[in-house]
Amino acid sequence: xxxRPQAWGRPRDDMYGAYDPSFxxxxxxxxxxxxxxxxxxxxxxLKFKDGVIMAADNLASYGSLARFTDTKRLRQFGNAAVVxxxxxxxxxxxxxxxxxxxxxxxxxxxxxxxxxxxxxxxLGKLFYNRRNKFNPLWNQxxxxxxxxxxxxxxxxxxxxxxxxxxxxxxTGYGAAMAQPIMRRYAETEEQVAALSQEEAxxxxxxxxxxxxxxxxxxxDKYSLAVITKDGGVTISTxxxxxxxxxxxxxxxxxxxxxxx
Numbered sequence: 322x323x324x325r326p327q328a329w330g331r332p333r334d335d336m337y338g339a340y341d342p343s344f345x346x347x348x349x350x351x352x353x354x355x356x357x358x359x360x361x362x363x364x365x366x367l368k369f370k371d372g373v374i375m376a377a378d379n380l381a382s383y384g385s386l387a388r389f390t391d392t393k394r395l396r397q398f399g400n401a402a403v404v405x406x407x408x409x410x411x412x413x414x415x416x417x418x419x420x421x422x423x424x425x426x427x428x429x430x431x432x433x434x435x436x437x438x439x440x441x442x443x444l445g446k447l448f449y450n451r452r453n454k455f456n457p458l459w460n461q462x463x464x465x466x467x468x469x470x471x472x473x474x475x476x477x478x479x480x481x482x483x484x485x486x487x488x489x490x491x492t493g494y495g496a497a498m499a500q501p502i503m504r505r506y507a508e509t510e511e512q513v514a515a516l517s518q519e520e521a522x523x524x525x526x527x528x529x530x531x532x533x534x535x536x537x538x539x540x541d542k543y544s545l546a547v548i549t550k551d552g553g554v555t556i557s558t559x560x561x562x563x564x565x566x567x568x569x570x571x572x573x574x575x576x577x578x579x580x581x
Contacts, residue, residue: 357409357459359383361394362538363495364405365528366463367503368473368488368513369521372549373465375403376525378532379558380540381410387540393558395544398424400553402437402466403546404444407492408480409459416458419447437466437474441484449482457481461492466548473513473548488513491528494536499528518547530562 359381366375381389394406396417404420406413423443427435435443441464451458457480468474476486488510489503506524507513525545532539541562547555 355456357412359388359410360459360538361392361407361410361413362536363491363493363499363532364394364407364461364463365491365495365499365503365525365532366405366465366475366489367507367516367521367525368475369507369516369518370514371473371518371551372467372547373403373473373475374518374521374525375405375463375465375546375548376529376543376560377405377407378529378540378543380538380542382538385537387538390540390542393544395546395556395558396420397546397554397556398437398440398466399428399435401548401550402435402440402464403548403554403556404440405463405465405492405546407461412458412460416444416447416460416462436469437464438468438476440464440466441474441476441478445478445482445484448478448480452481463490463492465546466554467550471550494538495528495532498531498535502528502531518549522547526560529560533562 361381362378364375364377366373375395377394379391379393380387381392383389392410394413396404396406398404398420406416420440423435444462444464448458459480461477461479463475463477465475474486475488475490476484477490477492478484488507489500491499491503503524506520507516522545529543533541543560544556544558545560
């Protein structure tokens with residue numbers, strides 16, 4: 322072996338011949354997203370009697386590094402639907418372009434005719450098509466809005482093309498930590514019919530607080546979307562948890578430099 326620092330780990334050319342990198346060049350499928358690098362964590366959504374609430378933090382993590390702190394993962398589609406993305410950020414950007422093109426195409430010459438249920442069906446088929454090509458889009462999305470009967474709609478689709486619907490949904494770590502909280506108040510359609518917008522927002526805010534303390538890939542700044550029939554879509558991208566953050570930790574025995 323050649324032990325000079327500039328050639329560590331490479332065979333010596335004078336003994337084994339010049340290194341041939343041609344095996345690295347392949348005509349196979351592109352695999353840039355087979356191992357997601359920059360990712361977003363949980364998306365939460367909850368139906369209430371007049372619409373749907375959705376929330377996601379503004380963090381995109383580079384592995385375990387909190388790298389990008391202003392990444393918007395809730396995207397509006399038309400005037401009555403919102404898509405929330407978790408998973409690979411580059412695939413999220415690809416899907417965003419696809420949805421923008423679809424919106425332009427469907428609204429050409431008139432009003433956009435697609436509702437949230439149509440949009441969810443489209444995304445489910447798109448995920449399934451890419452999965453069958455063994456080049457999946459590494460995302461799980463939540464679609465919120467209204468269906469053809471003007472009823473609140475909430476459904477999910479994942480990288481395998483699996484689709485399902487429920488009164489409350491969460492992706493990522495939120496499926497374990499936030500779903501039990503939301504199900505206390507909206508496990509059935511009867512409970513949804515009794516849930517007001519103010520109550521739904523309060524529940525989602527509480528879930529975001531829990532995730533900030535429990536999920537190592539989360540942030541205290543998040544986006545909140547409210548979709549109603551009368552008010553359309555309202556998205557706030559500057560929501561923030563209370564300022565106390567980890568102040569309680571100084572009371573924990575063994576924390577920091579205190580004497581035990």
